[in-house]
Amino acid sequence: MSRYLVNRVLRDVYLDDSVNAAFRAEPTACVSAWQDRTGRRLTGAERAAVVAGDYAALYAMGAHPYLLWGFCESTMVPARSRAELVADYREALLPLGYPDVATTPAPAGGG
Amino acid sequence: MSRQRVAKPGKGDDPVAELVGVVGVQHNPLLWRELARPERADLRAVRAAFDDVAARVALTRPDVVVIVTTDHLRQWFYDNMPTFLVGKADGYPATFPDESRDFGIPTAELSGDAEVGGWLHRDGLARGFDLAGSDDLRVDHSVMIPLLFLLPSLQVPIVPVFTNTMAPPFPSATRYYELGRVLRRSIESCPLRRRVLVIGSGHTATEVGGPRQFRGSPGPEFDEASFDCLRTGEPERLIELCSDDTLVSAGNLTHQFLNFVVAFGVAGGRPADRAQVVPSPFSSSPFLEWYADATGPADGSTTASTATAGASA
Numbered sequence: 001m002s003r004y005l006v007n008r009v010l011r012d013v014y015l016d017d018s019v020n021a022a023f024r025a026e027p028t029a030c031v032s033a034w035q036d037r038t039g040r041r042l043t044g045a046e047r048a049a050v051v052a053g054d055y056a057a058l059y060a061m062g063a064h065p066y067l068l069w070g071f072c073e074s075t076m077v078p079a080r081s082r083a084e085l086v087a088d089y090r091e092a093l094l095p096l097g098y099p100d101v102a103t104t105p106a107p108a109g110g111g
Numbered sequence: 112m113s114r115q116r117v118a119k120p121g122k123g124d125d126p127v128a129e130l131v132g133v134v135g136v137q138h139n140p141l142l143w144r145e146l147a148r149p150e151r152a153d154l155r156a157v158r159a160a161f162d163d164v165a166a167r168v169a170l171t172r173p174d175v176v177v178i179v180t181t182d183h184l185r186q187w188f189y190d191n192m193p194t195f196l197v198g199k200a201d202g203y204p205a206t207f208p209d210e211s212r213d214f215g216i217p218t219a220e221l222s223g224d225a226e227v228g229g230w231l232h233r234d235g236l237a238r239g240f241d242l243a244g245s246d247d248l249r250v251d252h253s254v255m256i257p258l259l260f261l262l263p264s265l266q267v268p269i270v271p272v273f274t275n276t277m278a279p280p281f282p283s284a285t286r287y288y289e290l291g292r293v294l295r296r297s298i299e300s301c302p303l304r305r306r307v308l309v310i311g312s313g314h315t316a317t318e319v320g321g322p323r324q325f326r327g328s329p330g331p332e333f334d335e336a337s338f339d340c341l342r343t344g345e346p347e348r349l350i351e352l353c354s355d356d357t358l359v360s361a362g363n364l365t366h367q368f369l370n371f372v373v374a375f376g377v378a379g380g381r382p383a384d385r386a387q388v389v390p391s392p393f394s395s396s397p398f399l400e401w402y403a404d405a406t407g408p409a410d411g412s413t414t415a416s417t418a419t420a421g422a423s424a
Contacts, residue, residue: 004189011184015209065320065363066277067184074213086325093322098363102279103189 003062003103006046009034010063013050014070023075027051056092062099128227128301131171133378134164135311135371135399138180138256140214142393146260156389157396161260164398168261171402173308175224176262177231177270177294179373180253180312184277185209192278195290196243197235198250198271199228205250216255224268226303231270234297240290257312267308274373276313276366284353287369288346291376298377311374317394318362328395330361334388337368341399344382346375362394371399 012034013023023030028051035041042050049057055072059065069089076085146158185207187193203221210216232244250271258265272294275281298307315337316330323329333352340349353372358365378401385400 007184007189011188015185015207017208017212020209059320064184064278065318067320069320069324070209070213074209090322090324096322098321098359 002042002046003064003101005040005042006050006058006061007064007067007103008038008040009042009050010058010067010071014067014074020074027053027075055089056096059093060096060099062101062105064101126300126302127304128298129306129403130295130298130377131173131306131308131403132168133309133311133374133399133401134168134261135313135374135397136161136164136257136261137314137317137394137396138253138312139314139317139393139396140210140216140252140256142256143214143216143252143259151392153389153391157391160387160389160396160398164400165261165263167400167402168308171308172306173262173267174305175227175270176258176267176308176310177227177272177298178254178257178310178312179272179274179291179294179370179377180250180257180310181276181367181370182251182273183253185251186248187273187275189278192275193243193245193273194275194282195240195286196245196273197228197232198223198248198269198273199225199232199244200246200248201225203248203250203254203269203271205255207249207251210252210255214252216252216259219255219265221250221254221258221265222268224270224305227268227301227305227307228270230301230303231272231294231297234300235293238293238296240293253312257310261310272373274370276369277364279355279366281355281366281369284350284369284372287353287372288350288376288380291373291378293376294373295377295379309374309377311370311377311399313370313374313397314364314367315388315395315397316361317364317367319364321363323362325393327390327392328362330365331395333357333361333365333368334395334397337371338386338388338397341371341375341383341386344380346380349375371397374399374401 012019031051058068149155149158200223202223205219206216232242235242315334316328318324318329328334383399387398389396
């Protein structure tokens with residue numbers, strides 16, 4: 001698992017208009033092309049969550065919430081209304097609390 | 112020390128830069144559209160507060176704005192994340208395409224004060240503060256929103272001072288305060304003839320991308336306690352309040368408050384001349400002001416910001 005790579009793909013889709021358009025049109029092909037372009041590989045679970053826009057799964061993995069929201073809003077609205085997305089996003093994340101988002105988590109038992 | 116032998120372009124042997132004011136405001140990018148013609152009473156109050164601060168800032172006649180600010184994983188990312196960085200360029204492109212796309216924020220070519228940026232970098236290092244520097248960077252909404260509301264001509268050159276408040280792990284709050292103290296000493300010893308305004312661009316309790324986003328302040332108790340420290344001039348108590356756990360409990364991006372801790376350090380930890388928190392639908396809007404003359408710019412308009420005092424924490 002790599003929070004760094006998850007954050008990197010979320011950031012590229014969010015910030016880069018051409019990647020954003022490609023993701024909206026065909027998310028699976030977009031993520032495959034992203035892997036080819038960067039030479040980096042997401043795990044199967046990471047790839048599936050990104051392609052599906054599964055924000056609960058990505059949040060639980062420790063994706064940076066700012067990038068995650070930007071990714072969701074920029075790829076899901078206006079196909080979904082912003083208000084509906086905000087409400088469902090909140091419902092999905094509420095049970096998950098605040099996962100650690102450091103890309104290099106502190107070792108267990110560390111100070 | 113070598114910096115004391117730098118040729119003085121100004122008067123005599125004395126440093127000639129002058130710290131004319133320190134202000135702190137927020138930078139929510141949604142405000143750019145929301146405050147254009149606000150209809151809700153709370154947003155009208157936010158707009159009025161920005162306008163009041165802008166009027167007082169104009170009276171300080173700054174030659175350069177040192178803006179303590181936070182990039183949002185756009186310019187600086189996990190591949191190369193500076194903790195504290197000074198911009199030393201003579202110009203800064205703004206903003207990023209996604210911010211024009213999503214928030215309607217205008218693009219701009221901001222002029223930079225490379226001499227002051229270079230001085231702050233070199234002098235900070237000489238004072239033992241290990242600042243990174245950059246000659247080539249793009250600034251995001253955390254620079255543009257304060258400038259658009261406070262100095263909308265966008266004509267005053269800037270020096271951006273970036274702090275990492277987005278990508279943990281973070282330094283302790285003490286270091287942000289110390290950064291402010293060093294910036295103040297560097298400005299006061301600067302041999303360049305400048306009137307320097309410092310803007311802290313941050314947030315009160317705030318959350319984006321978590322379950323509490325867009326629902327007003329996620330940490331009203333933190334807002335109240337932190338602003339009490341700023342009003343009474345208690346840096347030690349404020350630093351103690353700003354532990355990692357307390358900041359995250361107040362909202363997942365509340366570390367951006369630390370830019371106000373930097374501003375407090377620049378102001379020498381003295382009680383803010385004005386410190387108010389105006390509630391809004393996103394997170395509450397902070398307005399902090401310290402002026403070189405504690406009575407404020409000498410125009411007699413010292414009462415405007417109290418119009419929303421009932422909204423203060």
